[in-house]
Amino acid sequence: xxxxxxxxxxxxxxxxxxxxxxxxxxxxxxxxxxxxxxxxxxxxxxxxxxxxxxxxxxxxxxxxxxxxxxxxxxxxxxxxxxxxxxxxxxxxxxxxxxxxxxxxxxxxxxxxxxxxxxxxxxxxxxxxxxxxxxxxxxxxxxxxxxxxxxxxxxxxxxxxxxxxxxxxxxxxxxxxxxxxxxxxxxxxxxxxxxxxx
Numbered sequence: 001x002x003x004x005x006x007x008x009x010x011x012x013x014x015x016x017x018x019x020x021x022x023x024x025x026x027x028x029x030x031x032x033x034x035x036x037x038x039x040x041x042x043x044x045x046x047x048x049x050x051x052x053x054x055x056x057x058x059x060x061x062x063x064x065x066x067x068x069x070x071x072x073x074x075x076x077x078x079x080x081x082x083x084x085x086x087x088x089x090x091x092x093x094x095x096x097x098x099x100x101x102x103x104x105x106x107x108x109x110x111x112x113x114x115x116x117x118x119x120x121x122x123x124x125x126x127x128x129x130x131x132x133x134x135x136x137x138x139x140x141x142x143x144x145x146x147x148x149x150x151x152x153x154x155x156x157x158x159x160x161x162x163x164x165x166x167x168x169x170x171x172x173x174x175x176x177x178x179x180x181x182x183x184x185x186x187x188x189x190x191x192x193x194x195x196x197x
Contacts, residue, residue, distance in 0.1 A: 125197030
């Protein structure tokens with residue numbers, strides 16, 4: 001079976017379609033497929049996601065976690081709000097991991113992953129296109145946010161996990177400077193006022 005390429009790889013209610021199996025030679029993009037009880041439907045051809053951008057964790061002890069990520073993993077604290085959260089970088093991006101203080105008495109389910117962020121290159125037009133595709137697919141949009149260094153669309157996967165697709169507003173060095181100096185990093189983003197590309 002040398003050279004066999006599966007047409008679909010199942011991921012629960014989702015699947016990904018192999019570009020080679022569908023005759024898409026010359027590129028390596030896979031297509032996200034939403035599963036309908038009767039058939040596979042190609043609802044989102046591609047959101048243009050380039051890579052995982054960062055993760056956000058809810059932690060039981062913010063200061064202890066910050067020391068761990070800083071001193072054990074060697075990360076830089078690019079922004080810190082005592083009692084609230086910290087943004088940590090490996091030195092290139094404005095943040096690779098963000099940690100936030102969980103509510104008092106938080107247990108499993110409240111601790112751990114807050115959301116997974118996926119980076120879309122190209123700017124606001126591409127983000128608007130991704131937003132339109134998400135809405136057309138019937139997925140629930142949680143919010144759209146201007147974080148200063150990024151513009152973001154938050155939505156839910158079928159299990160209620162929060163995902164973020166975002167685009168950087170600045171290049172990496174400037175984005176890191178914005179992270180270090182900006183106070184309010186959560187303004188509403190009027191995504192529907194942005195033209196799609």
